[in-house]
Amino acid sequence: MGFTRELYKLGFEISPVILCNGVAESIPGGMLPIVALTQSASFVTGLVSGAINLTDLDKYFCHWRPVQGATMVDYDIAKYPFANQTVAANALLAQPLRVSLLMDAPVNENTGAMTKLVTMSALQAVLQAHANLGGTFIVATPSVIYSNCILRTVKDNSSGNDALPQRSWLWDFEQPLISEVAAEQAVNSFISKIDGGDRTNSSAWTNTVSALGNTSLGGSVTEAITGVIGKLQGAFGI
Known part of the structure; x- marks a missing residue:
């Protein structure tokens, strides 16, 4: 039971986002888990201080959780003229699916302020390069795994009453109707x-x-x- 719980936490709370192609093109399989980016600075800091601990998942740099509002099926009813009423009544237009994750990255005894600054700056640079190279994402939630997603925004979602500024970050993903591979096919x-x-x-x-x-x-x-x-x-x- 403990092993299953740790796998669940690793897959859905520690690293639910995977970068595909783009900056991960040269990696075998073309995939790069987000934890390789969010934990890199903490790993170096732990090596320098001699206090590295990769077994306790609660002490990782950030934790993720899905935000309410993700879509699993989304259709719109066509409103333009059709040949007859029967066709119009059954016309459905597929819409892109959307999913959002909340990344909680506080400054605590495990993650210092400088480590957070370095990690977030490096993460921003990698995400921008990944988008410029046409990379996509896999987003894993406890109910649905979304593939071929595009990252639309990453924005500060911290509460005004939070003593730690810029602690929570909202990641908005969208799964387009057709992927580059499908278009090529x-x-x-x-x-x-x-x-x-x-x-x-x-x-x-x-x-x-x-x-x-x-x-x-x-x-x-x-x-x-x-x-x-x-x-x-x-x-x-x-």
């Missing part, structure tokens, strides 16, 4: 249909190469091009 599928020919009826094919190779069509295209060239030559006296 769709384009490749469309191109393959053009190259291979997509049958539209019993006698016609949309294969461009085959169409141009057809004698009648090829001849008419050639004649049209020759006619245009002839008119241009006559107009310019060539």
